[in-house]
Amino acid sequence: MEDYDKLLEEAYGKVKRIDTKSERFEIPKVDVQNVGNKTVFSNFIQVASYIRRTPEQVCKFLTKELASLGKIENDRLIFNRKISSVQVQDKFSLYVKKYVLCNQCGKPDTEITKQDNLQFIHCLACGAKQSLGR
Numbered sequence: 001m002e003d004y005d006k007l008l009e010e011a012y013g014k015v016k017r018i019d020t021k022s023e024r025f026e027i028p029k030v031d032v033q034n035v036g037n038k039t040v041f042s043n044f045i046q047v048a049s050y051i052r053r054t055p056e057q058v059c060k061f062l063t064k065e066l067a068s069l070g071k072i073e074n075d076r077l078i079f080n081r082k083i084s085s086v087q088v089q090d091k092f093s094l095y096v097k098k099y100v101l102c103n104q105c106g107k108p109d110t111e112i113t114k115q116d117n118l119q120f121i122h123c124l125a126c127g128a129k130q131s132l133g134r
């Protein structure tokens with residue numbers, strides 16, 4: 001009987017493990033509208049906190065990649081030119097792949113650390129550390 005319980009426990013353990021694995025991280029969808037000559041990224045603060053990066057870090061990357069000035073207003077990021085939501089989504093996904101997801105295990109449980117003027121992405125799940133350059 002003990003063996004049977006053990007088997008059950010093992011089976012349950014396996015199921016549980018598969019469950020956590022299937023809880024996959026998905027890159028959040030950006031909510032972007034063109035207003036006049038400007039572009040409003042409405043859920044900016046929300047998606048930045050979801051990927052656990054500061055709004056400033058994400059803003060710096062997006063404005064550089066999209067060649068536009070931008071300012072954070074309340075929960076939104078406002079670009080000073082017209083940009084399609086597809087372009088914003090593209091660059092946002094790029095940011096997540098480069099600065100959020102671990103290139104070893106693919107998990108989003110990472111943090112950005114600085115050492116000797118170099119930036120590193122440090123994975124809290126597997127411990128991998130990768131240089132991002134300056």
Ligand SMILES: [Zn+2]
Nearest residue numbers: 102105123126
């Ligand atoms: Zn990792």
